[in-house]
Amino acid sequence: MFDVHTRYATYPDCSFSVNKYANNNHIAISIVSAEGPISNLTVNIDRIEKYPEDCSCVDTNNFPEGTELIKKLSIGEPCGILSSGYCVYPVYKFDIEKVKEFAK
Numbered sequence: 001m002f003d004v005h006t007r008y009a010t011y012p013d014c015s016f017s018v019n020k021y022a023n024n025n026h027i028a029i030s031i032v033s034a035e036g037p038i039s040n041l042t043v044n045i046d047r048i049e050k051y052p053e054d055c056s057c058v059d060t061n062n063f064p065e066g067t068e069l070i071k072k073l074s075i076g077e078p079c080g081i082l083s084s085g086y087c088v089y090p091v092y093k094f095d096i097e098k099v100k101e102f103a104k
Contacts, residue, residue: 002073002102004031004038006065011038015104018096024049027056027094031063032104039063041070045084054096057082057089067092075099 004011017030021044029041043059058066067090070076076092076099083089 002069004033004065004069006063011035014038016041016099016102018099018103020053021056025053026051027054027096027099029056029094029099031069039066041066043089045082045089047082047084048091051080051091052093055079055091055093057091060089061087073098073102075102 001013001015004014011033014031014033017032019028020026021028026048027042031038031041039062040059041063042056045057048055048057060066070092076094078090079093080091081088082091
């Protein structure tokens with residue numbers, strides 16, 4: 001478990017919900033607490049298909065603290081960028097086993 005600090009609040013005792021996006025099998029990660037969902041860490045961008053399935057875009061548009069959390073927990077490394085609409089998203093290669101250590 002880990003704490004999530006945003007510009008709005010601190011959420012103690014969080015964990016990940018880990019799934020795969022149905023259209024491309026890339027890793028889908030959400031952050032949850034005992035109180036309920038906090039945020040999606042990743043976002044599904046169509047062009048992610050050119051990357052391996054352990055890669056996903058970090059949803060910096062809705063959760064700007066995402067890249068710092070990834071660094072803090074040592075669960076992934078940046079490997080590219082993709083744009084969608086007016087947003088540019090960093091692509092991270094996730095260490096799936098390490099991510100699962102923080103999953104419920």
